[in-house]
Each structure stands twice: as structure tokens, then as C-alpha cells.
Amino acid sequence: MGFKEDFKRAMQETVYGNQLDAEESALEAEEASEVAEKVKLSAKKKKDEMTESHSVPEPVPAKATPAETVRPVKEDIPAQAVHETSNVTVISAGTIIRGGIESEGAIEFNGELVGDVNCKQEMVITGKVEGNVTAERVLLQDALIKGNISCHTSANISADTQIMGDLVVRDARIDGRIMGNVNAEGAIIAGETAVIVGDITAYTVEIQKGSYFEGKVIMTGPSEEKNRLFDKFPKMV
Numbered sequence: 001m002g003f004k005e006d007f008k009r010a011m012q013e014t015v016y017g018n019q020l021d022a023e024e025s026a027l028e029a030e031e032a033s034e035v036a037e038k039v040k041l042s043a044k045k046k047k048d049e050m051t052e053s054h055s056v057p058e059p060v061p062a063k064a065t066p067a068e069t070v071r072p073v074k075e076d077i078p079a080q081a082v083h084e085t086s087n088v089t090v091i092s093a094g095t096i097i098r099g100g101i102e103s104e105g106a107i108e109f110n111g112e113l114v115g116d117v118n119c120k121q122e123m124v125i126t127g128k129v130e131g132n133v134t135a136e137r138v139l140l141q142d143a144l145i146k147g148n149i150s151c152h153t154s155a156n157i158s159a160d161t162q163i164m165g166d167l168v169v170r171d172a173r174i175d176g177r178i179m180g181n182v183n184a185e186g187a188i189i190a191g192e193t194a195v196i197v198g199d200i201t202a203y204t205v206e207i208q209k210g211s212y213f214e215g216k217v218i219m220t221g222p223s224e225e226k227n228r229l230f231d232k233f234p235k236m237v
Helices: 002-054 223-229
Strands: 082-085 088-091 096-098 101-103 106-109 112-114 117-125 128-130 133-140 149-151 154-157 167-169 171-174 177-179 182-184 187-190 195-197 200-202 204-207 212-214 217-219
Touching: 101 106, 149 154, 154 167, 167 171, 171 182, 182 187, 187 200, 200 204, 204 217
Parallel strands: 088 106, 096 112, 101 117, 106 117, 112 128, 117 133, 133 149, 133 154, 149 167, 154 171, 167 182, 171 187, 177 195, 182 200, 187 204, 195 212, 200 217
Antiparallel strands: 082 088
16 A cells, blocks of 8 residues: 555656646746747837937928019119109119100109100209200209200209200299200299309399309390380481
8 A cells, every 4th residue: 555655646746747847837938928029019119219210301391482573674774773653753863874765744863864855744853964855844953964955834953953055944943054045935033053154035034143144135025015115215317
């Protein structure tokens, strides 16, 4: 009985021991599988982080800006040199025009012109003109005119203006310098700074003290008035 019991106990220990070893091996394999899965997930996470850190961001489209409007430019005159303000054509200083100018509206001329001007309305000149000027009314300020001036109404000539040519107007106020003849249907007033070298023909003439005049004055009027002035003189036999 002692041998059988020992053998039986030995067999049981062997069987149970093998089962325990198998269970322990299965548990160890499961734990190893979990560890491997964690390592795999950790490696994938690091790879994804590295990919994101080195990825090139998608370009952001730039905001569209409206195209600039390009104004047509003439060959000889910059576009910004000529513009209109309240129906007045303004020609800026520093602009040089070679050729005639014709305008139905008013003109403010501050540049330089080699050519004639025909303006249907008022013309203001502060620049230089080498040519004839025709306008409804003329205002000259610090201007240099080498040519004849014809005004349908009036002319105002500032003290710093010089004219080398004839002046034909209805009425004129002259404070500048004129080398040429002056013809007016109405009145001519020569201010104290005026210098006139030429003949003056007008209905009335006023030459103020301080002005310089070299020429002759012809005052026009109806021939009947002239005859009345002398009709009381006795006839010479």
C-alpha cells in the first residue's frame, strides 16, 4: 500500500504540475502579447507624431486684390498733368505742350506751351506761352507771354506778368509789363507798377502815378461828340 500511494501521489503531482506549468506558460504568453501590442502602439504613436511634425502645411491661398486701374498716358503729356476740376481743365506746372490747344470750357494753364490757345471761356495763365492767346476772359498771374492776346471781354494782368505782343480787349487792368500796342473798346487802367512800351487806343485811359508809359494815347469816341466839342468855334474865313 505504501508504494501505490507514493506512485499515485507522484502521478498526481506530475499531472497537476504539468497543468500548472501550462497555465503559467499561457499567462506569460498573454502578458508578452499585451506588452508587444503596447510597444507596437507606442511605436506607431511616435511615428505619427514625427510625421505630423515634419509634414508640410498646405499653402493658404492669398487674398485676391483688385487690379489697379491704369490710366491711358499720352505720348508727350503725363496723364496726371491734365485733369478737370469743376468744368475747368487744369494743366499742371512742369508740363510742356508743343502744339495748339482748343477748349470749349475754362482753362487753368500752369505749364509751358509752344503754340496757340483758343479758349471759349475764362483762361488763367500762370505759366509760359509762346504763341497767340484767344479767350473770353484772361487772368495772367506770374505769366510770360510771347505773342498776341485777344479777349472778348476783360483782361487782368498782374505785376509779375510780362507780355511781348499786342493786347486787344474790351477792358483791361494792367499792372504788369507790356511791349506792344494796347487796343480796347472800353477802359484801360494802367496801375502804379505798369510798364507799357507801345501805343494805347481806348475809349477811356487811366495812367496811375508810378507807372511807366512810352508811346502815344488815342482815346476813341463817337465822331459826333468830337464835332460837338468844337462846334462853337467860329469858322475861319
